Amino acid sequence: MTTDLDVKLPSVKSCSRCKEEKPNAEYTKNGTASDGLYSMCKVCKRDGQIKATYGITGAQYDELFESQNGCCAICDEQASQLPRKRLFVDHCHTTGEVRGLLCQHCNFVLGHARDNQDVLLNAIQYLKDKG
Secondary structure (H helix, E strand, C coil): CCCHHHCCCCCEEECCCCCCEEEHHHEEECCCCCCCEEEEEHHHHHHHHHHHHHCCCHHHHHHHHHHCCCECCCCCCEHHHCCCCCCEEEECCCCCCEEEEECHHHHHHHHHCCCCHHHHHHHHHHHHHHC
C-alpha cells in the first residue's frame, strides 16, 4: 500500500515566469501549493516584488548593489556579513525615488526618524553630548 508520504516529487520544476527548469532549492516554500513550492523561482519572485514595490528591475537592483560594492550605503557593512545576507531598497516615501541599498539597521534608523534630517542631526548631537 502506498501513502502520500511514499510519493516522490521531482527534484526540479519549471518556473512559471522565466520558464527555466531549476532545482527545487531555487523555489521558496508554499504550503498551499500541491508540490509545496512557490510557482516562480526565487530570482523571478524577488524581481517581481522589487518591481512592484520600488519600480526598479532586479537588474537595476543588482547594478546598485555592485555600485555600492555589496555594502550598505550608510554604515558600509558588507551584505555577506549581515544575518539575512541582503540589503534593503531605500526610497523616499514622498517621491518614491530609490536612493540606495541599506542594511536592515540603517534602513530602520531612517524609517524611525521618518526621513527627517533634523531628527537625525539631533540624534548625532545627542550622541556627541552624551557619548
